[in-house]
Amino acid sequence: MNYLKRFSRERQLWLLSLPIILWVLLFAYYPMYGLVIAFQNYIPGQSLFGNWIGFDNFVRFFNEPDFWMIIRNTLVISMLNLLIGFPAPILLALLLSEVKSKVFKKTIQSLSYVPYFISWVVVASILFTLLGSDGIINELLVRFGWIDKPILFLGEGKYFWGILTSANLWKDVGFSSIIYLSAIAGIDKEQYEAGRVDGLGRFGLVWHITLPNIRATIVLLFILALGGILNAGFEQQLLLGSPNTRDYHEVIDTYVYRFGVQLGNYSYGTAVGLMKSLIGLTLVITANRLSRKFMQTSIF
Amino acid sequence: MSRKGSVLGTAMLASVMLLSACGGNSSGNNSGNTASEGDSTTPAVEKVNEFGWKLPQKTTQIHFFQAEKGNPDKINRKQAAFHDYLLKEFNVDIQRSSLDVDPKEKLNLMLVSGDYPEVIAAMDESQISQWKAQGKIIDLAPLVDKYGPNLKKELGSRYETYLDADGKLWGLPRGWGYLPIPDFTAHIRWDWYQEIGAPEIKTPDDYYNVLKQIVAKHPTNDKGEKNYALSWNSDVRIDSALGFWGLKDGYKEDGDHNLTHWLNTAEGKEGLLYYNRFFREGLMDPDAFINKFDDWKIKFSNERIAGHIGPWWQSWNAGHEIWQKTDPDYKEDKRFVQMAFKAPDAEKAYLSAKNTHGWNYTVITDKAKNAEEIIKFLDFTVSPIGTRLMGWGIPNLPESYWNYEGDGKWSFNETQKQTLLDGKLDFEKTETANGSNSFWLAYPQGLLSDDNKSTAWFDQNFIADEKWKKLMNDNVKDTIYDNTEQRVSFTNENPLTIKNQQVEDLVKTGFVKVIMSQSEDEASRNFDELRDKANKLGLKDLEQYRTEEYKKNLALVK
Numbered sequence: 099m100n101y102l103k104r105f106s107r108e109r110q111l112w113l114l115s116l117p118i119i120l121w122v123l124l125f126a127y128y129p130m131y132g133l134v135i136a137f138q139n140y141i142p143g144q145s146l147f148g149n150w151i152g153f154d155n156f157v158r159f160f161n162e163p164d165f166w167m168i169i170r171n172t173l174v175i176s177m178l179n180l181l182i183g184f185p186a187p188i189l190l191a192l193l194l195s196e197v198k199s200k201v202f203k204k205t206i207q208s209l210s211y212v213p214y215f216i217s218w219v220v221v222a223s224i225l226f227t228l229l230g231s232d233g234i235i236n237e238l239l240v241r242f243g244w245i246d247k248p249i250l251f252l253g254e255g256k257y258f259w260g261i262l263t264s265a266n267l268w269k270d271v272g273f274s275s276i277i278y279l280s281a282i283a284g285i286d287k288e289q290y291e292a293g294r295v296d297g298l299g300r301f302g303l304v305w306h307i308t309l310p311n312i313r314a315t316i317v318l319l320f321i322l323a324l325g326g327i328l329n330a331g332f333e334q335q336l337l338l339g340s341p342n343t344r345d346y347h348e349v350i351d352t353y354v355y356r357f358g359v360q361l362g363n364y365s366y367g368t369a370v371g372l373m374k375s376l377i378g379l380t381l382v383i384t385a386n387r388l389s390r391k392f393m394q395t396s397i398f
Numbered sequence: 399m400s401r402k403g404s405v406l407g408t409a410m411l412a413s414v415m416l417l418s419a420c421g422g423n424s425s426g427n428n429s430g431n432t433a434s435e436g437d438s439t440t441p442a443v444e445k446v447n448e449f450g451w452k453l454p455q456k457t458t459q460i461h462f463f464q465a466e467k468g469n470p471d472k473i474n475r476k477q478a479a480f481h482d483y484l485l486k487e488f489n490v491d492i493q494r495s496s497l498d499v500d501p502k503e504k505l506n507l508m509l510v511s512g513d514y515p516e517v518i519a520a521m522d523e524s525q526i527s528q529w530k531a532q533g534k535i536i537d538l539a540p541l542v543d544k545y546g547p548n549l550k551k552e553l554g555s556r557y558e559t560y561l562d563a564d565g566k567l568w569g570l571p572r573g574w575g576y577l578p579i580p581d582f583t584a585h586i587r588w589d590w591y592q593e594i595g596a597p598e599i600k601t602p603d604d605y606y607n608v609l610k611q612i613v614a615k616h617p618t619n620d621k622g623e624k625n626y627a628l629s630w631n632s633d634v635r636i637d638s639a640l641g642f643w644g645l646k647d648g649y650k651e652d653g654d655h656n657l658t659h660w661l662n663t664a665e666g667k668e669g670l671l672y673y674n675r676f677f678r679e680g681l682m683d684p685d686a687f688i689n690k691f692d693d694w695k696i697k698f699s700n701e702r703i704a705g706h707i708g709p710w711w712q713s714w715n716a717g718h719e720i721w722q723k724t725d726p727d728y729k730e731d732k733r734f735v736q737m738a739f740k741a742p743d744a745e746k747a748y749l750s751a752k753n754t755h756g757w758n759y760t761v762i763t764d765k766a767k768n769a770e771e772i773i774k775f776l777d778f779t780v781s782p783i784g785t786r787l788m789g790w791g792i793p794n795l796p797e798s799y800w801n802y803e804g805d806g807k808w809s810f811n812e813t814q815k816q817t818l819l820d821g822k823l824d825f826e827k828t829e830t831a832n833g834s835n836s837f838w839l840a841y842p843q844g845l846l847s848d849d850n851k852s853t854a855w856f857d858q859n860f861i862a863d864e865k866w867k868k869l870m871n872d873n874v875k876d877t878i879y880d881n882t883e884q885r886v887s888f889t890n891e892n893p894l895t896i897k898n899q900q901v902e903d904l905v906k907t908g909f910v911k912v913i914m915s916q917s918e919d920e921a922s923r924n925f926d927e928l929r930d931k932a933n934k935l936g937l938k939d940l941e942q943y944r945t946e947e948y949k950k951n952l953a954l955v956k
Contacts, residue, residue: 143509357896
């Protein structure tokens with residue numbers, strides 16, 4: 099009864115939310131019925147409710163000869179993105195918020211967003227120009243006498259993770275900083291004045307006022323980022339990878355694409371994708387609980 | 399009506415019938431390739447065009463999806479004029495559609511949604527088996543029996559190899575037949591080769607020594623960038639690159655037709671160590687395995703490569719076709735010439751594998767309202783004159799590749815031929831006007847049966863007339879071979895399909911690792927390691943499967 103009363107009281111809000119709820123139901127929940135094919139040997143055009151094979155597709159993935167290589171690559175690339183790519187926009191937002199010149203600040207801010215809108219195809223082309231055996235970097239290194247012959251940055255797997263992490267950072271850091279900049283802009287200016295009166299310097303203000311105020315945002319985004327820990331990229335690997343680097347670039351998503359979609363094993367691809375999503379969901383729930391317990395901040 | 403009127407009317411009707419019958423026979427006999435010989439329901443009064451095609455009374459509609467990636471705008475531009483011509487002259491409304499997406503995904507979407515056209519072209523065996531299992535495509539054998547005299551005549555004994563165990567025909571082959579033109583070769587920068595006296599190249603070592611000498615003479619290009627003796631790009635086919643050591647499409651065949659993968663042969667190891675030598679000595683382009691064709695084209699046209707291994711057209715496209723336009727002092731010797739050699743112990747080199755079975759298939763779906771009429775037209779396109787029309791496009795225009803006078807008499811358009819031989823033919827512009835090869839549904843790419851020298855590819859008809867193509871052909875003709883029976887299909891339901899993909903992935907990565915090894919010992923170790931890994935992963939099972947299929951195919955043609 100309480101729920102009904104509450105619903106009645108908040109009916110205008112519910113009415114306003116209705117289009118979004120419908121959208122989510124239609125495009126996010128309705129297609130999920132297709133997940134049943136993860137437990138079947140599905141053939142396109144045939145019934146969605148036949149040919150059940152239980153957990154065979156999941157077992158098959160764990161028994162794949164490349165399983166450990168794929169999991170290792172996925173986790174390493176994701177962890178690098180999380181360790182470097184997650185704090186970088188916070189740092190950029192803090193630095194930008196300290197800039198006094200509005201023109202300079204706006205210019206840097208706008209320039210930092212640009213890479214986000216460049217497609218990976220173009221980024222790959224830029225990287226080939228920079229890092230190819232005849233690329234600018236090798237040319238400079240050879241010209242300065244630091245190396246005798248070009249380094250095969252794109253031709254040797256050992257460089258792949260570093261290149262990918264750097265490219266992801268360059269591409270996303272500006273755009274990801276927007277949310278932190280808006281969180282910082284919402285901090286009451288009187289807090290800074292009070293801090294200054296109490297003798298805080300610039301670092302003190304950041305440490306004692308800015309960071310605590312944006313903590314909720316940081317935690318929220320961190321929890322969501324944990325949910326995507328198995329999303330290590332897809333286009334990047336396909337565009338920058340080559341047979342030379344396969345041992346370092348093959349991740350779950352590229353594997354699902356090649357063995358699931360390209361070979362027509364949709365059930366297998368769905369099973370691996372479902373497993374990935376379930377791990378992501380578990381991580382989000384766990385991180386949310388830990389955050390609620392230890393930091394009194396959570397997203398649900 | 400008076401008696402006089404009745405007699406006059408009957409006489410006129412008899413005359414018309416006689417004339418039309420004569421006309422039909424005349425055209426048909428001249429071309430010798432009319433379709434619908436078995437059609438007993440055709441009305442007596444029919445119009446027969448100059449190609450001997452009996453125009454259907456109701457327009458035959460063939461709107462087909464071609465399961466190959468293609469830019470829809472380009473396709474529409476190219477087919478528009480030819481579509482109109484065929485509609486006007488043949489009463490056939492034929493239109494192709496393709497999309498810029500993975501065709502496999504589009505076919506699956508069609509299958510799930512039930513939204514697919516009457517005809518689908520370029521389906522592989524795996525897709526055919528999928529569509530057949532769900533009853534979405536029809537058996538063409540009864541239609542071919544009734545309306546496909548040309549199909550049966552031209553395919554000959556090969557026809558039986560397309561039937562399944564129950565004698566059913568699920569698809570008509572596209573691009574079948576033997577076309578003895580080279581694909582894969584070794585290439586050499588011709589003017590530089592002449593400069594050092596054009597020493598004879600008979601073995602891989604000769605090729606290595608010559609390229610090394612050339613690079614010693616031309617260590618850098620005009621911009622001071624390092625030149626390389628050997629290069630290729632990510633399109634390189636490992637199996638073909640090992641053909642110089644006598645391996646056929648990557649396999650060694652013994653007297654009993656057993657096939658052994660190159661990884662399990664001494665020849666395979668010798669080949670990889672050969673390429674590794676180039677790498678170790680700094681003679682190989684270090685980006686050979688990551689060069690996409692367009693990037694490689696820049697490097698190539700910047701005159702940084704002395705030797706190349708790959709399809710013949712790559713060094714044309716990236717070499718003299720660019721230099722002709724950019725170099726004001728261009729001389730015709732500045733180009734790459736294709737050549738072949740073989741390892742001393744090899745019986746011969748096998749570089750261009752020809753699968754005469756065809757690229758893939760055209761199917762008619764259960765949505766076809768008039769499959770008989772569709773088959774009749776496809777049958778016409780398989781006749782020699784029909785193949786010429788479909789392959790070379792609209793005749794008798796200034797932009798046409800050929801002229802057709804009727805009565806089976808045809809000739810090439812000498813102006814276009816000369817433009818081609820001069821290397822100045824603008825294919826895109828010309829083919830927008832004539833529509834050449836816009837609707838490749840069932841006809842062959844092999845030599846046509848009436849003269850045994852024409853082919854549907856216009857530009858491949860003049861190899862003997864064109865100096866450089868003739869040189870290429872003379873150099874490498876012995877390396878072209880028919881490997882039709884070595885074809886193998888990995889369908890979705892085949893349990894070895896995944897294993898095959900896993901082994902291919904492993905081999906691709908391992909191939910690079912062996913070639914990029916820093917010493918011969920390391921390369922040899924990496925090769926052995928790769929072989930053991932591949933065998934553990936199931937390479938032996940794949941060898942066995944391929945051998946069984948090969949023997950099965952050989953038995954079929956006997």
